[in-house]
Amino acid sequence: MSTKGASLKGLLLVTLLVSHMLLTKEGVTSLPICPKGSVNCQLSLEELFDRAVKLSHYIHFLSSEMFNEFDERYAQGRGFIAKAVNSCHTATLTTPEDKEQAQQIHHEDLLNLILGVLRSWNDPLIHLASEVQRIKEAPETILWKAVEIEEQNKRLLEGMEKIVGRVHSGEVENDIYTPWDGLPSLQLADEDSRLFAFYNLLHCLRRDSHKIDNYLKVLKCRLIHANNC
């Protein structure tokens, strides 16, 4: 009987796993990593860029979905869009706004900018993950997405630092960074104001993740494929 129960559990587990895989639209496929214990394992720049692009795409995908879910759930009928000022805290960083500018900027500067944006989002993401749980009846999907984004952002930051270390000839600039002071707004007592603060933050997150995704793709095509993706 114990084996029968164990086999039933195993079958249930497999079913759950398969259904989860089918239900999640996109997932990050794991790339082959350096074998453990290898000291001088060096991934090629192409590999690094590949991974970075995959991560940035995933982060943007999650942010986009999270924003849409939040919008659907909380923003309807509140007129957030009309009120949206859309001033993100990273607006102070001068990033390329169109293709021309993106093509003209030096790749090292662009890399530094990307790093700056990623660092600037480190703090807000941590607080987002914790504060979003206090929203009344927050859907589970939003909750785990917030946590996931925060994790993946860290990984992307590490990867970018590696790339910058490879690509940079000179010293790595560490000063591109925007602090975030939006935490009080996420903790407002008034529910409407609080939800608007979340809406803003998620909107900014979606935009910035799209920026980073785009910049990385441009860099990858420029550096790795010589503008012939």
Add this chain to the structure above:
Amino acid sequence: DILQWPQISKCRSPEMETFSCFWTAGNFYNLTVPRILQLLYKKSNEEDWKECPDYITSGQNSCYFNASYTSVWTPYCVQLASKNEVYDKKCFSVDEIVLPDPPVHLNWTLLNTSQTGIHGDIQVRWDPPPTADVRKGWITLEYELQYKEVNETKWKELKPRLSTMVPLYSLKTARDYEIRIRSRQRTSEKFGEFSEILYVSFSQIGIGCDHCTEEVEFPWFLVVVFGVCGLAVTVISIMLSKQRRLKMLIFPPVPVPKIKGIDPDLLKKGKLDELNSILACHDNYKTQLYSDDLWVEFIELDIEDPEEKNRASDTDRLLSEDHLKSPSCLGTKDDDSGRASCCEPDIPETDFSASDTCDATSDSDRFKKATEKEEDLLCLERQDNDESLPNLASTDPQRWQQNTQSGNNNVWAPFEDSAESSHLSVHTQISNQNSLTNTDFYAQVSDITPAGRVVLSPGQKSKLERAQREGCAEQNFTMDNTYFCEADVKKCIAVTSHEENEPHVQEQGYNEDGYFTTESLTTTVANLGASTAAPPSSEMPVADYTSIHIVQSPQGLVLNATALPVPDKEFNASCGYVSTDQLNKIMP
């Protein structure tokens, strides 16, 4: 008529470098002139509304913002207004309104066709929209292909993919197909417009099979339905069938716990007395019986009894005759555990170490016959004894009980009562034995009788047993060519071997007709012979246990022998007689 206000219908950027906004004028007659409607826009970080830079490029009721006016991630707001009124307003950022143009240059090539020529595979290729700068990575596009047969209405969709080519498998060559593709930015949800339709016609390239018969589709539905029904019928018929074997084969019964001999109903009824007696019959609950008479010395292995398995275990019989009395015990038919050893004429009652070559004769009888040297008679009688034993085995245990209790005297009963007397004598022997030695619950097997009975030797030597040594030596065997009865041989050898108390007895399988097989005799004699080689005065400690090597059915045990020299098997396969020559070889 419903009054329709002018509305901004959509704003769209095809490549994330420019964007356009479109509106509807509504049915305000006064405002049908496009110029009166203005589209004002404002970037988020600006204060003033500016007018649309280009009303023409995108067509009527549109505003086109070229690359210089476009900042991708900057929020814009546009509003549709006339001089005084604002009719509509929209706020967005350019990255949110990306809807790529359709792909261009669709074409297809044939990959292969099936053997019958009915189906074929094709590869469809296209180019990304020319406006989208995919090469520099500024925009990443996904494509979705749809196809259908020409006279169908519903399009089949393929999963969106990044590559600009896709194979289509198993298209019918007799039919024509239509293909269309649309694209979207990778992280968006909305697709752009469809491309132009691509027509696929196999007949154009000469492959089409006009007069091919339609392939009959496999009737999956029917197969499944009939399969399920058949299976259900089979299962039901098996469950209901009376054929137990088939049923057990397919639906094996779940074993329930069961104790042999115990009826679960007894447990349910709560008849503890009966239960106790049943349990008592089975081995293990006899601690109080240690002090009783232990008929430990001889174990009766009665082959002729086909119910051997159902009898109470040997330990039952060993432990006490009390339990043999119990009626609920499964039949213990053979009580002849007290077969006397016939080897020792002097002290017939106390010699238990010698092999029990005689089955039912008392010691006295044997002694008489031995001295009379009627070997043949002895063996014949022995044979008779063997045969008569089963009869004795079936005697009423009660009677046996009475006999044993009636007297401890040595009763030299006539032959036909030899069984009883042997019982008596054995009883006395054992009781004497008890007085001399500590009886153990386990005893070592020292030899095996021709009847297949196992002779046990007690764990410790008794002083009386030492007296047995002389007995055999005095006997003289006539050294002529007559065969010796193996019994006599064994007597002597067994006596001398008892001194060393070699525990190693090679037992053989039980011999049907009661005689030793030559092999068995060989080995036993060999063992004994080996033991006689050792100095008689040595007293080796006796091992109380001998490990069992093989269990041959219920009648035989093969014990582990320890490095005993086994002589060549020279004996004739006769009834078991030993020739003088052979004997000489064995005897030292």
